[in-house]
């Protein structure tokens with residue numbers, strides 16, 4: 001009735017495209033949040049077999065789930081809380097992004113750590129003025145550091161470059177204090193594409209790995225990546241209605257003339273944004289508008305007098321190269337971004353994995 005098709009061959013070819021575009025920097029494949037909704041274990045397995053440099057997640061639990069799922073590639077996580085069992089990170093050979101003195105004081109000595117510094121995003125990580133305390137704790141505990149990371153706010157070029165200046169100055173402070181750092185990483189997808197000078201030793205790519213555009217204001221050009229996920233459902237009801245027919249809760253839409261309505265069993269429980277009236281979906285070779293409020297289980301499409309049959313496939317989003325609507329166009333209809341569309345999609349829709 002409804003499914004999410006995940007093309008694992010595209011995950012691998014996208015990853016190789018990123019390696020060739022951003023090399024010699026290593027490429028971390030970011031698979032947090034269930035691999036941006038694509039299915040973390042299957043995606044990670046495909047990447048592991050393709051020889052991924054390192055997999056990145058936010059939570060320690062996600063990192064451990066990769067190990068329990070049999071993933072052998074290096075895994076890093078960077079969003080820890082005080083309840084996290086850092087000893088288990090060592091036991092599962094997880095690289096830790098460390099953001100607080102408390103974490104530095106409690107991390108086992110044999111852990112592989114990267115220091116996370118807040119260069120201007122205002123979220124996680126050490127403020128630069130805490131670096132002397134960081135250095136002291138490292139020295140007191142005789143801890144080794146493998147990496148230094150930060151994350152950009154993607155606000156403007158000037159602000160990104162200002163964050164880079166802070167990043168470089170923190171690296172220098174550490175170096176002058178005798179703290180050796182082998183792997184510096186700052187750029188996620190957008191900066192890896194826009195600023196070759198920010199690639200350092202590694203880039204952390206999420207959204208482009210899934211073939212989606214990190215930019216809201218410009219096209220994704222020059223990278224040979226393709227969308228990995230398509231969301232599809234089958235027409236579950238078809239009917240002719242008169243002019244003036246109200247559609248779905250609150251009658252946000254009334255038909256202007258006699259027409260046909262197709263019912264698509266993919267609701268906000270599956271992650272279809274409730275306000276996506278006006279989005280277009282593809283049935284057969286044509287695009288049709290979504291009309292009326294999206295309900296929990298379903299939405300309605302006005303197909304006019306087109307010849308559509310029960311059970312015909314409806315592509316909710318997929319690949320623009322096949323003239324399908326995209327995660328970007330669906331996001332636009334809901335005033336959000338493709339990241340949110342793919343990470344929320346799911347519900348009762350099964351993921352079907354197309355093997356490489």
Ligand SMILES: Cc1ncc(COP(=O)(O)O)c(C=O)c1O
Pocket residue numbers: 030078150151187188189190204205206207208214
């Ligand atoms: C620290 C960090 N690095 C990298 C990424 C990947 O970002 P993107 O999907 O824009 O490549 C994220 C995602 O939010 C992140 O939090």
